[in-house]
Amino acid sequence: MKHSPKSQNTHHIKQFALDAGFSLVGIAQAVLLNDEMQNFSEWLRQGFHAGLGYMERNDDKRLDVGAILPGTRSVVVVAQNYYTPHHHKDSAHHGKISRYAWGDDYHDVIPAKLERIADEIKRLDPEAATKVYTDTGAILEKQWAVRAGIGWQGKHSNIISREIGSWFFIGIILTTAEFDYDSPMPDYCGTCNACQQACPTSAIVQPYVVDARKCLPYWTIETKPDKDFPPEVVQNLDGWLFGCDTCQDVCPWNRFQKESSEDRFQPRFEETTLNLNVVKQMTPEEFSTRFRKSPLKRSKLAGLQRNASALDKQQKADENDE
Ligand code: B12
Ligand code: SF4
Ligand code: SF4
Known part of the structure; x- marks a missing residue:
């Protein structure tokens, strides 16, 4: 980013993401995920991936986002809240749908919003390359969310934010642009299980x-x-x-949930x-x-x-x- 200081651009992109309707945004430096991949390999070795054959492939990309987008310097991570104040009706001969699936499919809702942020990054730095993801690639999204300070990994393995709990999807923008980086979020599970x-x-x-x-x-x-x-x-x-x-x-921590501003996630x-x-x-x-x-x-x-x-x-x- 040639004409304005890095911190100004960082602030601008974060505010842009919040204005686009995301609840949280953080940025991590694109480093190799060596420790995370050790745990990941152990998870695979134990067969915990069941029949999810795609988890066995593309280890190189999970370790190094640069293998997806060469020259990646930053991983911008956003949280898309999907909480709506409804509950499961307790009725006989009914089956419960998981909360994330009450509204429209997030795979259809989130990418266009991520692309708007990617376009803004490219407007600030016309030489920057970007690539957006939400559950759509060989990226350890939860681990990037922790590194970007969005939340910590709870004992149930989902990411939890102190501000909004865990009812959110994770969106990722890889970019060659450089920003100021957030610190990883510490664990607040404590003795709870x-x-x-x-x-x-x-x-x-x-x-x-x-x-x-x-x-x-x-x-x-x-x-x-x-x-x-x-x-x-x-x-x-x-x-x-x-x-x-x-x-x-x-x-x-889900007592801290807040209603999503995205109408498409209403049931x-x-x-x-x-x-x-x-x-x-x-x-x-x-x-x-x-x-x-x-x-x-x-x-x-x-x-x-x-x-x-x-x-x-x-x-x-x-x-x-x-
Ligand atoms: C595969 C997958 C699944 C699988 C496997 C679940 C799993 N825990 O991995 C199944 C189909 C079961 C699943 C279910 C769900 N999923 Co899913 N899933 C994914 C996917 C595609 C990959 C996740 C992955 O890499 N798993 C591999 C394992 C090894 O990773 P991990 O669980 O983080 O494991 C780490 C820890 O075990 C850690 N570890 C080991 N020991 C220790 C010790 C300590 C102290 C610590 C801190 C860590 C640690 O090491 C491992 C690797 O780093 C991601 C999207 C993506 N590309 O990231 C979505 C994703 C994780 N899913 C998501 C959601 C919403 C769900 C469900 C809630 C949906 C639902 N309601 O039915 C459930 C939650 C179930 C659960 N308790 O995890 C969201 C989570 C959002 C969030 N707030 O965290 C994601 C990020 C999609 C998205 N873009 O929003 N999912
Ligand atoms: S706070 Fe308790 S319930 Fe929530 S993830 Fe951590 S251990 Fe699980
Ligand atoms: S880990 Fe969570 S989502 Fe999976 S079966 Fe247990 S309670 Fe349900």
């Missing part, structure tokens, strides 16, 4: 480490529709039809749960109309129906036991 105790499937196998083979979002969102759930997953679905929020629901059709019979009988046409631009389209109709059948069976078994 409410998330580990509350997890219905004991997927938090040790503090900060989640085994995806046990984690409900892996089964209900990421597995192919023809993959049946193992019995220990079916027995512990705990009412979840799509995703799971239990570890974040119990986190004391579509005011739904936070779905009637299991409606899901089981849904036609492909109904599914594509109702879940167009929704995160639920990821599981496909057959996947959502597999989830609904497993949950229905479990709810009926529980009723018979009572």
Whole structure:
């Protein structure tokens, strides 16, 4: 940035990100993530990535963002709050949708907002290159969020901010432009381990480490529709039809949640749960109309129906036991 001091540009870009509707913004220097990658390799070695084959590839990019965008100097990290003041209605024969999936798909909402910030960086420095990400590449987004001072990694492995809790998505802008850098956020979990105790499937196998083979979002969102759930997953679905929020629901830091300014994250059709019979009988046409631009389209109709059948069976078994 030739004509204005680095600190002025840093302040300007951060304010621009806040004006674009992000709740938090921080900037980390693009260094090699050596320590983080040691933990990551151990996670892979233990098989905690389940069937997420893409996690086995592109280690070079996770270690070094310069392998994605040559010459990257800065990693700009933003938090997109998705909290809305609604709850799951406690109704029989319904399945709970995870909070992040109540509104429109963040993969459709966030990139355009990130591109606006990237354009502003390029306006300040016409020689700068940029690349934006949100859950779309081989980037350790949570680790960059910690380094950029957005929050710390909670024992449930999600990033928590002291100001807004953990109901936010992470957005990343890699850039060759240089800024002033933030300090990493210290850990404020202390002696609490409410998330580990509350997890219905004991997927938090040790503090900060989640085994995806046990984690409900892996089964209900990421597995192919023809993959049946193992019995220990079916027995512990705990009412979840799509995703799971239990570890974040119990986190004391989520008392600091604030309502999102992004209307597209308000619950579509005011739904936070779905009637299991409606899901089981849904036609492909109904599914594509109702879940167009929704995160639920990821599981496909057959996947959502597999989830609904497993949950229905479990709810009926529980009723018979009572
Ligand atoms: C793979 C993935 C999943 C997998 C695996 C989960 C996981 N914990 O990795 C599954 C499908 C299960 C999943 C579920 C969810 N996900 Co997800 N997921 C990802 C993805 C694509 C990669 C994450 C990754 O790299 N995992 C690899 C592991 C090894 O990383 P890690 O969990 O951070 O593990 C580190 C720690 O274990 C650490 N460690 C080990 N020992 C110790 C000790 C100490 C003291 C410390 C501090 C750390 C530490 O070392 C590891 C590596 O550094 C990211 C997007 C991205 N590209 O980053 C989104 C992402 C992490 N997911 C996100 C969300 C919202 C979710 C869900 C909440 C969705 C839902 N409600 O259903 C759940 C949360 C489940 C949970 N408790 O983690 C958000 C999290 C936002 C936030 N505030 O943190 C992300 C960042 C997407 C985004 N752009 O917003 N997800
Ligand atoms: S998302 Fe659910 S299953 Fe996964 S770690 Fe959190 S509480 Fe456990
Ligand atoms: S529930 Fe407690 S241990 Fe878990 S992430 Fe929140 S503060 Fe940390």
